[in-house]
Amino acid sequence: MTEPATVVQLQAGMQLYKYRLCHRIGGGSFGEVWLAEDRAVDHEYAIKILKPGTPVHHRLREAQIGHVLDHNNVVRVHQADVTRIGQHDYVIIAMDYMPNGPITMLANPSHYLRLPDVIRLGKDILRGLEYLHGHDFFHNDVKPENVLIGLHEQGMLTDYGIVGVTQDGAPVQPPTFYKIHAAPEVLNANEITAQTDVFQAGLTLFRMLVGLDTLRQKFNELGEQAYYRALSDADLISVSDFPAYIPPRLKRIILKAINPNLAERFQSALEMRRELEKLNFPGFWTVEETGEFVGYNAAYSYRYEQTKKVGNRYDILALKRSLSTGRETRFAKFCHTNVTSGVAKREIAKFVKAVVEGV
Missing domain, CATH: 1.10.510.10 (Transferase(Phosphotransferase) domain 1)
Structure with a gap:
């Protein structure tokens, strides 16, 4: 019979076996992940604290797999411990801490x-x-x-x-x-x-x-x-x-x-x-903190303005700014006046694609 999945209330500064909890990184249905100091070896790890509710050997499986891994593009599990808190056994999995997050x-x-x-x-x-x-x-x-x-x-x-x-x-x-x-x-x-x-x-x-x-x-x-x-x-x-x-x-x-x-x-x-690995694009687009949609390559940033005119027609103004001088100029090739909404949409898409592929 499995234990009920009750969870201890974890808090910063708490001592959990040999780990002192620093701050919570994340969590989910499995339990919680914390940055913790291993007091035994004076080293910080990301520790995954698994809820009780399934047999300990099932919860240890993840650690047993992660412990044999050693590669630049996979996170390694260093060790796992089982500690009793109240009436339940908790599995703690210690992994490399990646401060930059996901x-x-x-x-x-x-x-x-x-x-x-x-x-x-x-x-x-x-x-x-x-x-x-x-x-x-x-x-x-x-x-x-x-x-x-x-x-x-x-x-x-x-x-x-x-x-x-x-x-x-x-x-x-x-x-x-x-x-x-x-x-x-x-x-x-x-x-x-x-x-x-x-x-x-x-x-x-x-x-x-x-x-x-x-x-x-x-x-x-x-x-x-x-x-x-x-x-x-x-x-x-x-x-x-x-x-x-x-x-x-x-x-x-x-x-x-x-x-x-x-x-x-x-x-x-x-x-x-x-x-x-065959892909190599000189440009890209992103959304800035201001909410503006902006394109970039090595030398310029790009943006466009769409102005609605009479009769559901539009003007399209394409602009590029030198990253070295800050001077912004019209990108005449992609500027259009008095076009329908369908044409405006297609021409904007052409401009966006051109920045990515190389203007």
Whole structure:
């Protein structure tokens, strides 16, 4: 009979076994994560304190997996302890502390990341998956919240709570799965493979580019069953879901990664990473703290103004500012007067794409 999932009220300064709690980093249904000082060795760790409610050996599984990992793009678990608080045994998992937090911290006010960061971090995520797959692990929980920013700004996979353990890459049943990132093979056959992680990586890149909450909103709007049908029918994400600032080559990579047909999906994390490595875009767009949508390349920043005229027509003013002198001038090639709303929309999209691809 399992213990009821009651939770001790943790507070900064509390001594928990050999750890002194400094401040809370995060938490969820599993328990809480704290920055803590290991008083025995005088070192700070991020410690994951798992709720009681399941047998101790089940809760230790995550630590046992994370402890054997050693790679620049995965977070290593250093040790695990079991301590009794009140009537219950708590499992404490000590990991490297990454002060920069998860990659969600890089999101702009519109909740998406800059294109160069997405491509760079996407390659890091896939490198981490290559390492895990090479050691017979399927991560099974790839999502933006589970990618931390390392000390050298690299992406690092973390959270091994629902990792699948395989032999020679054979499919295995997942302990459980993250509903919003559930691959069709999980829903249809209750199995995961390396390609399941590729699928989740594709959804992660989509969210990083378009909006971190985009899929959660779709899930809530459609409902679970309709969401899964759309996912399995390749209707959940289409080309029209990608804004103009995302280049077509990257769209194709993401759509291939999330193809419900395993034969059409990337066959490995390495194959997907090699496609990302072919990309090199001189510009990107982001939303500033002021709420303004601004494009950048090495020499200029870019913006546009759209003015409504009589009869539902518009003027489009495209501008570029020298990053060295601060002087702003009209970008005549992309300026238009007295055009319809449809033409205005298309011309703005051309301007946005041109900045990304190279003007």
